[in-house]
Amino acid sequence: MARFSVNLENFFQSDQFGLKSQLSMLSTELSKPYEPATVEPLVYKTWLDEQKFVANPNSPGDPYSIVIPPPNVTGALHLGHAINNTLQDILIRRARMMGKNTLWIPGIDHAGIATQAVVEKQLKEKENKTRHDVGREGLVERIWQWKQQFGDRILMQLQRLGCSCDWSRTHFTLDDQCARAVRETFFKLFRDGLIYRGKRLVNWDIALQTSISDDEIYHETVKTNLWHIKYPIVGRAPSPGIPACGEPGRTGGGGGEGNSRDSTSPGSSGIPGLVESRLPVVNERAQFMTVATTRPETLLGDTAVAVHSEDPRWNWAIGMHVELPLTGRKIPIIADDILVDPKFGSGVVKVTPAHDPNDYAVYQRHLTKPDEIALINILNPDGTLNENAGEKYKGLKRDKARAQIVEDLEAQGLLAKTEPYETQVGHSDRSKTPVEPYLSDQWFVKMAPLAEPALQVVRDGTIKFFPERHAQQYLSWLGEKRDWPISRQLWWGHRIPVWSKRLKMDEGLTGSFELAGLYEAGVDHILDAQQPDSAIVIDAGGTLIGTAKDWRERLKGYRDEIAIYICTTNSLTIADIENYAGFVQDPDVLDTWFSSALWPHSTLGWPDDTADLRKWYPTNVLLTGRDIVTLWVARMVMTGMYNMGNSRDSTSPGIPELVESRLSEDRAKSLGIPFHHVCINPTILDGHGERMSKSKGNGVDPVDIIETHGADALRFTLATMATETQDVRMPVKKMPDGRNTSDKFDFGRNFCNKLWNATRFVLTNLQQHPRLANSRDETSSRLNRDALHPGYCEHLENKYTLADQWIISQFNRSVAEIDTALANYRFDQYAKTVYDFFWRDFCDWYLEAAKLQLKNSATAATTAEVLASLLDGA
């Protein structure tokens, strides 16, 4: 119970308000109104000077730890970060007061694409240069300068907020520690066969000849045409009157056109609206399938046409072929119920897997199935058509090719119709040219083996979400287990730790000159000398993975050109394979979330087995916004369990639910989960209801608020806003000097002022009681132990007045409420309880009573004791 009083005492002194330090420094001259601008910096400085936040793994106390969601270095923090960090600070400070061995790790995220884009934009604006003008090293150098500037600013903002982070443990997702963790993780995944290289459609900027991310695309409405093209059907019986029954995919019905009104037949029952549209197409069916497209030139890359399996207009044709106009190629008619919406258009879709994301998905869905389709890339990196497009079109730019194709189709009478059409076309933000979906090699992480345990720990409640409903998003996203593309064609980030070299194998393994050179260069030695580590991949169309041990065996089967990939964490090896053996490192960098995913264990020292890691992993709780539950939270759970989990004695379902915290702690450790709780904090919106974000530029700098209202006012107000359901709308006023503020924070400012003055009153009265003033610490600690014990009222009632007893009981009740509120991460309830107790109970009632009691010599002393212990701040 003593801990209760310690709690609340500490809410007042340091959690929110820092009164203890403030008053000890300023007690000689307390200004009437609270002046945060003069008080707060002094207090914070004292905390730093006294190393209050520096953690020591050897200190006593149960561990309590939080890692900060590292803010992006793209710019300054806004109020969204302010609320996130305030809530963390409340938890951390409370844990610290309760005697826990507490660690809050701060840090910053390099935020690959976003930061590079910002710096490139600046480069363009200030110097009119592109990244190619300054080169890879030059650009990275400039981004580091940016990082220095904004990284410092972010840390300064956090300090102005009063965050009690252990600044000596500050990390950056691109620092050496994180880099080691990234390389180690990549290596392990690679070795375990969970990283592979594969094709993927990326957004290709044909002007800059680089891929760009979805974030860098803007959509523009373009007026174009929808061209309806006739594809001749081949390989079917010539008679148009043939009944449809008995055809593949057909399960019933009267047959042919005759059943067009039979909307209850199994074939059409699921598709309302077909009855009307069916008739006009029927005559066509004998000879052509008509497809509509906005991009006729891509037909050269078509490898199939798709229909819905339950569309009676077309499902009889599944398995047959059409002749691809202008090429003479025969391509199959396949069924794909995901791609094709039978209610849209003609119900037939051309499939161009190399140049359309949906079509590529079709390709993947049908891969290894009987109706597997081909993949034909018809574009060069510069956007011109390549040799696969055929002699006539090779070398044409895409718009020229389009015109030519339309003309040729028309000449052959295969153009059924041309109708004007408006569509959204993605454009590159940098070159302002239309983006081309383009097939390129990327690295992937296989999700299924990683996702399964991560799903399990949330399903079984090992990791809990607050509010609970956010677990759904996590579960449904992870449940898809879509492989994670991790390579980015960027310069800012962790470079992919893979080195490759192409080798000609036409003379066999030992006969190859180059391979002989490889031996001479010592690569075989390098590979063989690796522990069980270093992995190689042999890419010969498919992907094989082998470790160093058996690489020689693996190579024996190959005669043609192959590529050898080496992944290693050994820096000596890296130097060798680069300088000596002529291997080249992959130019791409890793997705920024790859390093973020490791954050909870990399910041604690992993891959080394550090004292920090043993003491504070797993962390207690993660506080973050709901927008990155999938991108970040899910991946932290996966990589945490993968790197930190002890698979030997993990999930043993046989263990009964002994709710021993010790046991569950052991279990958490052996599972490797990065945190027990995930608390989703509200999103801060601007006055128009839009999410505050750096990129939108609608963020409000918390320092602006701190300057007008004070950090404590900001923090307290934000805590009251942290309800379970609501996002927070924050209308902002522009100050004459350009700063932003909001009178929403008057609430917190008024409360801080109230606290200040109540404290001031108590202190001035305490000074009239020298005995107390001189031995306050002793007194209050005695009171904390004894007087505030709930049972105290019964046995000490003759000593204390009714008012004394009442306020003490209210105090204890409030502390209990606060415990409950914070256990459920209900920061609004916590703040309200503090507010109600302090303002309503303590100030409005008890202080008034105390005024009388202090005048009466009989009760003055004990009253002062109670005042002192309740406030204790002094």
Add this chain to the structure above:
RNA sequence: GGGCGGUUAGCUCAGUUGGCUAGAGCGUCGCUUUUACACAGCGAAUGUCGGGGGUUCAAGUCCCUCACCGCCCACCA
């Protein structure tokens, strides 16, 4: 198209498993500058709890339905 959240006083929002006369802050109105605080104190007014239907002795709370606002994801051949 799929998922989620919201709609309670003029404004911003609480209201936990249904249960006293539906609350807080701000704002408004009146009074008070009383020796902690005017960034204050005392007092007052203000709600068909988005609409409709249902379950119940009892609904802001549970069920159905409609409307509007917002967010996330997918997608528009």
